[in-house]
Amino acid sequence: MPQEPIDPQGLVFQRVSPAYAKVRLVGWAISALVTWAVLAVPLVLMLTGVWSGYPAWLAWGLLGVVVVFDVVRMAIIPRQVRAIGYAERDDDLLIRSGLMFQQVLVVPYGRMQYVDVAVGPIDRALGLCKVQLHTASTTAKAEIPGLPSSEGTRLRERLSARGEARLAGL
Amino acid sequence: MTEAEESAPWRRVHPVSPMVRGWLVVVAFLYFFGQNSLNNIFSAGELPPEADKDWSFTPSVLLVVAGGIGILVLIMAGFFLSWYFTKYQVTARHVHVNSGVVFRQQRQARIDRVQAIDIVQPLVARIFGLAELKFEVADSGSTAMRLAYIKLDAAKVLRNDILARAAGLKQEREAGPAGVVPAPGVPGAEGPAARSAEPASAGPAPAPGPAGGEPVSPEAPERTVAVVPPPRLIAATLLSPWLAAVLLFVLSMIVATVASDGEISFFFVLPGLIGVVPVLWGQFNQGYNFRAAMSEDGLRLSYGLLETSHQTVPPGRVQAVMVTQGIIWRRFGWYKVVVNVAGYGNQEGALRSTLLPVGTRQDVLNVLSIVLPEPGTERPAELVGAGIGGSGSAEGFITSPRSARWLSPFAYRRQGFAVTDTALFSRAGVLTHSLVIIPHERIQGIFLTQGPLNRPLGLTGIEFCTTDGPISPRVKQMSLRTGRELFMSQASRAARARRLKDRDHWLEEENHE
Structure with missing residues (x-):
């Protein structure tokens, strides 16, 4: 486990299961799909001509930005999971994350x-x-x-x- | 369940209580009903006979009155049932309250887990000489237990009783068979000398206990530590920053009115300004006659003009304290003290968690000496002084490093912390000075954090977790090394202080560990 500057020294953190990344990915997929579907509504309306007045750059841009943001979020999920750790000491429990x-x-x-x-x-x-x-x-x-x-x-x-x-x- | 548990009698709250709680409903009903039916009667009487025929249904006077009485009887019956089914029992260890007509509810609270007891008297209850007893426990997540309403005297007796039991006076052992009321000062009682030696005449005459011959606990004598004179309260209310902001806004609106030749009218905002009045009134009404006193049972607060409250916070129940001083108050040397107490929470707790709405520095020190009897330093007054107004490293404060000036150009020399044997002092704020004190043994958890802004500057912050309340103690922007050291040392201090300090029966000899 990488030692971050704020980690207390001389302490070994236990990592959580790497499989937990899959749980996070499923959660991510659901929230991303819902967001994309909602943001795609004006785009679809514009393309089908129902709402042709809607600016094309806004329809594409908004969706694009969110998709890029979500993909980045997805890409760091395994690293975020690797960053979660816990350590039991005699008197207290430490949990690190982020x-x-x-x-x-x-x-x-x-x-x-x-x-x-x-x-x-x-x-x-x-x-x-x-x-x-x-x-x-x-x-x-x-x-x-x-x-x-x-x-x-x-x-x-x-x-x-x-x-x-x-x-x-x- | 011990024998004492079972033998304690069940009691009912005062029969008038539902009326006190529901009087508004009855008054509203009488008002609207009376007005409507009177209108109907009069208009029916005044209607010319021809028009009468158009009406398919003319309410006859008798029917209306009978209906009204019927509804009133129903409301009264509801009140009676809710009263009849509400019972409470105070045993040696628990307070039980059963309530509810259709959906019965049974609640119990452990007396030794009491966090605070309030006696509240809304205006109507005061007229009847009744009071509500609120009993905050931090036990399995249940919130306040309420006994509304009982006679004021009974409420006081009950409060003293509960506090005495929570303190571990073990009076029930001396109580003997029911009916024998032990003298509060019997030699050999297991309470500490101060309590046992208290002459019966010190408090208000020991009120006759509620029927049933339970032991009567004397009210612990109290010593006033701070009062807020009404003129100071009014001045402080009027000098609050947000009122200044409102006034500034009004002034700018007047200027705008004049400058725009009345196009933007000052009168547009007048309705909004009327909203200020109830807020001011509320602050005055609640804070009126504020008095903080010290007693064996803990800190006592009493306040209120129309609705009065008497709060008791047993020792060691204060999770965190904060002293603040806004920029306007600094000229007058006024401070405000608030606390986190489990169960007081944050919503209605605005005034409940206020230890001192506005006070002088001496008042602040007096109050602090009660909630923090062992400051863990030889120079508590100087430390608090440096904490409230100071900056730099005076009195052992460790402040943010120079690199923090990019994030807090004005506050970096002020924000910091000092650690004593018993508590952590954290100060912050340039315009509004604040000093947060959190005893080591009250820390529930500690966060050491570093965000993207802090990382390149080598800074880190710490947040301390306490029970919910107006205070969230934190130390911002320490150097990485200081932060890490504080985090580790504070974690071990918290665990250590915990082993030494834990006791629910605070007057009992410490007998474990």
Whole structure:
């Protein structure tokens, strides 16, 4: 895993499954297709002559820009997935993510209120799951997506046990 | 369930409560119905007989009155049922509230997880001497429990009782068989000396407990730490920046009116300006008579002109504090203090989370000394002073490096942080000074972030996660090294402080770890 400048030193992050990129790609494909279909409406209307007054450069340009943007987005999905990592320490859990906007989140085990394992339809087909940690803060909702099911279960048990040992009120 | 759990009696709220909540419906109904039917009656009477024949249906006076009474009876019956089915029970560990006629709802809240207790009296409730008790817990995501409405005295007794139990006074053990009311100051009571030694006459005379012979907790004596005199409140409200903006806008409109010979008329914006009045009134009405006091139970806030509120925030329930001072207030030396308290949230919490609507520096220090009893430094006043108004590295503040001047040309020397043994102080803002204090043991999570603007300048930012509220603590644009060090050290401080500090029964001896 590449060491980014903001990554805490001396810490090895576990990567999530590369197969998670497929989950993200499916999500990307759905949202991209919907956007393209909507943006294609004026173009089709113009080409069929229903709305011939519509400027051609706008119809093509808008769709073109969005398509280029979406393709770039698609191209970096595998890298984004590679950038997701997590590390368990004795007292806390660290989760890093992001390429452009990088972030590292640390949540002390004592703050965890409960741990969820969520499995979506595509996750299930690929044998993946998502572990979510909930704290009293809505912003500190830590998510580790794209974990193999066995690792997800192990992590949940482990986190619950550690949280239990260190748990207290707010 | 312990024995005490089961034996606690179920009670009902005051019978008038549905009326207090629904009086507006009844008044509105009476008004419209009365007006309509009167109109009908009069117009029917005045109609010439010929016209009468055109009407397929003439409402007879009797029918109208009977219908009106019928609807009123239905509303009353609804009120009665909702009252009848609302019951509450306060046991040693839980508060239970059952409500609902068709869809029954049962809620319970753990007393030792209480985050804050409010006693609220809307105007109508005040007329009846009633009050609403709001009980904020941060337990399994349930929000406030409300008991509306009960007698003010009963509400106070209940509040003191809940707080005493939450504090771990273990009164129920001394309570003995039902009916015996223990003297609050019995020697050997397990509370700390301050509490036990409190003479019964210190607070208001111990009110007779609600029927059932439960132990009555004395109201903890309080010491006023800050008051806001009404003139200062009015002045501060009028000197707020947004009102200045409104005035500026009005002035520019007047100028425009004169300059354009009345083509752009100032009077166009007049209706909009009337909207300012309720806002100002609201601020005045809510902030009127504001008083912050310290008691054994925690911080007490009371305020309000027509609708009064009394809030109690137990110690250690404040997740973050922010002191702010706008550019206009700086001339007068006024500050505002807000807090994050779990359950207060952000929506209606505008004033609920305000510790001090407008106060002097001494008021600020007084209030801070309560919510942050151990500042973790020997020079708290100087630190807070440097945090609110200072810049540079005075008092141990670490500010943004010079490279941050491209992003924050004015603020880079000011924005920064200082760490004490117990809390992190983060300051920011050039026009509006702000100082955020977050105790180490209240940090829920920490984000270390770097966006595309920060990366080439070697900067990084940190966001601290707390419960929802008006404050989102952060430190912007630190050098990469400082940021990374703060992130790691703060993470371990958070975990460590947590192990030392965690307790729900804050008056009990610390007995774990």
